[in-house]
Amino acid sequence: MAMSLLEGPTVCRVSQPRVGDVPRSQQRRSRTHPAADLCWHDGWLETPFWCWHSGDTHRRRLLTQLTPTSIRLSDGSGFNAQWALDSGDDLDRLATALGDWQQSGLRIRPSAFPPRCLRECFWPTCSSMESGIQVRRGHRLVMADFFGISPPPYLTLSGTLHLPLGGPFDVSSMDRSQLTSRRRRMLYNAQEFLDAGQASELVERKTSLIRSQTRDKHDTSESSRQNRRQRFHEFRAVNQELTRHTIGARQALDGELQRLDRQLDANSVLTNREFSFCLFPEELLASFLDEALSELE
16 A cells, blocks of 8 residues: 555556546446546545545545655545655555554555455465456556566456255246236237137127228228227227126236246346355355366366
């Protein structure tokens, strides 16, 4: 942390072009996004750190001003501190001062970018944080420019492991669409679901109306318009009478839809990919990772 603050302009120079591209590609809108812009604000340089005091409800960006003789830190509000730079042990003294400040209630924490860079730089075999390939390439460039070391090689694996909660149910949104379509047909084409001979007079009347509608489809005369209006009301009356014969079937279908909705809701949990790894049983997670890695050998 102390090194990043003392080398603030260098951190900004090597990080800003890469870090700045990531939020734009993700269409970032939140001001509390963990990836800092690392830009200048009225003579103050934004650092890749958050700061706040005990009891605060909001965190702020940690800002710095660096001169040949001093370094100033601020959160742009109530916190301001300054240290003189006059010897070769500036790094140790600043690190000690930062520790003292944190003991007295100041909280300084890195944003998402620096710890991930450091981890991939010094603990590459332990790196398992999910990130986009573009972001990881940016980390490698920062390692080379800022730390002056060759970035370690990396391998990106992708896999899905569901929590062992059972299921999922063998249903899909397509099943629901089919049921809702069937229910709609029961309302507007109830004759399709009647037994032979059931409500035969109503079925024949609707068939006659359909034939009349087809015959007058291209007739634009005034009498035809009046006939269409009359047929519309007759269609509504006939359909209303026919739907009375499918009440039981529709009630059964409504129950099936409710059951299907419950199963779809359960599937959204059972197949969710956003659960933290700490929720998985150790043996299941270890077996999944060992199997994935064994296929690379």
